[in-house]
Amino acid sequence: QSALTQPASVSGSPGQSITISCTGTSSDVGVYNYVSWYQHHPGKAPKLMIYDVSKRPSGVSNRFSGSKSGNTASLTISGLQAEDEADYYCSSYTSSSTWVFGGGTKLTVL
């Protein structure tokens, strides 16, 4: 199985909005709504930010939102804050009863 495709890096200024894309295939992102997004600060455990494409766990800021169209899922962060600077990973369930992650996107808050 191939990793989902994410941009290696994105950047934005405080207060701006950014979107990270996550492209898969008709065997994963395109067929399942089990797409999730994780925020990862180095040295810490990844944190679930979005699950089931667009649902936010309790305690996650409503500045984070998710969506999906066809084989591509997206994570949007609005009102960027310095604390949002981290690596972000998408993940999807697959038709082989496995999971696949994206390669990760480094978000820089300028």
Added chain:
Amino acid sequence: QVQLQESGPGLVKPSQTLSLTCTVSGGSISSGGYYWSWIRQPAGKGLEWIGRIYTTGGTNYNPSLKSRVTISVDTSKNQFSLKLSSVTAADTAVYYCAREGTSFDPWGQGTLVTVSS
């Protein structure tokens, strides 16, 4: 709430078997209908799903690792374990355990395993 903690040797010799255990606290590993997964991150690289186990013992593995991976569960100890055989330097990574529903949450803190002689 449920917490997970990985444990095991931090250094493994090439060609040997890497063995890690994940201890679940704050809830029973048998309740809730969850799978329990292992995920790793080599230095400077992205996350890679290794495999998962259900409390009845059913497993699924990443096809790229399937020939070397065994995941088991001990419900009496509220633990699940990972064995990865014939390791090489490419298996050096931070290894995480996580509870799997339709996403991974929560995660353990991770443990660094280095493969070196």
